[in-house]
Amino acid sequence: MKTMHACAALAATFALGSTVLGTVIQxxxxxxxxxxxxxxxDADTTSHWLSNYGDHTVVGDNWTVWFEDTGGSGFSDGDYFGVTNYTGGGIGAYTDGIQGYQMGDTDGLVIMTFEAVAGATGVSLDLFVRSTGWEDTDLIYITFGDSVLIDTTGQDIDNDFAELEANWTSLSATGSGALEIWFASNSSSESIAIDNIQWTGVPAPGALALLGLAGLASRRRRH
Ligand SMILES: [Ca+2]
Ligand SMILES: [Ca+2]
Ligand SMILES: [Ca+2]
Structure with a gap:
């Protein structure tokens, strides 16, 4: 199943036109x-680590989210942020499954950090950017270790990254280390969505052992 999943994932990556960086390991x-x-x-508008609230999923087992106070109202005004199945705002559909991760109206800087994946030498993800009146104070900045997937710092997303608007775009980079997604906006219509993050590279020995066990189990089931 693991191998089939990897093949399906590669096929999806091909379909999206991104660079195939290798075997999907996570x-x-x-x-x-x-x-x-x-x-x-979240009533706390000071700089702090976000946590899940009620039935809202904002952080996961392998990713954290830091809120950096820049003098705005943060999430105290109630914002659509975190794991979602919302398909409005032009999203239409997610690129893998029926859910993704949405960020909007953060009224401050948010830094989402995925832990480094052992053996990963590349990463790809799909980014949706809503079409609206962005300003140069808004930010989309995504890095993988030392590699930069996108950096809109000081630029007006409407004008300088117009090709991103109202589209799902596949971004990828080689490298290693943590995956960081920085985002800042101050309007509910200024939102992005993320889906289908894939780490590619050489599986760590532990993961290889698990793949081997899975293979063994599937062979046993057939007998
Ligand atoms: Ca807000
Ligand atoms: Ca998804
Ligand atoms: Ca703005």
Whole structure:
């Protein structure tokens, strides 16, 4: 099953036109989390680590989210942020499954960090950017170790990254280390969505052993 999953994932990557960086060794598609009811609220507008609230999934086992206070209202005004199945705002559909991760109206800087994956030498993800009146104070900045997937610092997303708007775009980079997604906006219409994150490379020995066991188990089942 693991091998088939990897093949299916590669096929999907081909279909999206991104660079195939190698074998998929870990993925995050945000399918197996609670999507939350209504808006996500967090009264704390100071810099702090976000945590899950009620049925809203904001952080996961291998990713954290830091909120950096820049003088705005943060999530105290109630915002659509975290794992979601919302398909409005032009999203239409997620690129893998029926859920993704949405960020909008953060009224501050948010830094989502995925832990380094052992053996990963590349990463790819799909990014949706809503079409609206972005300003140069808004930010989309995604890095994988030392590699930069996108950096809109000081630029107006409407004008300088217009090709991203109202589209799902596959971004990828080689490298290693943590995957970081930085985002800042100050309007509910200024939102992005992330889906189908895939780490590619050489499976760590432990993962290889698990793959071997899975193979052995499937062979046993056939007898
Ligand atoms: Ca998904
Ligand atoms: Ca807000
Ligand atoms: Ca703005």
């Amino acid at each position: 993925s995050e598609s945000f399918e197996n989390y609670s999507v939350g009811t209504g808006a996500f609220e």
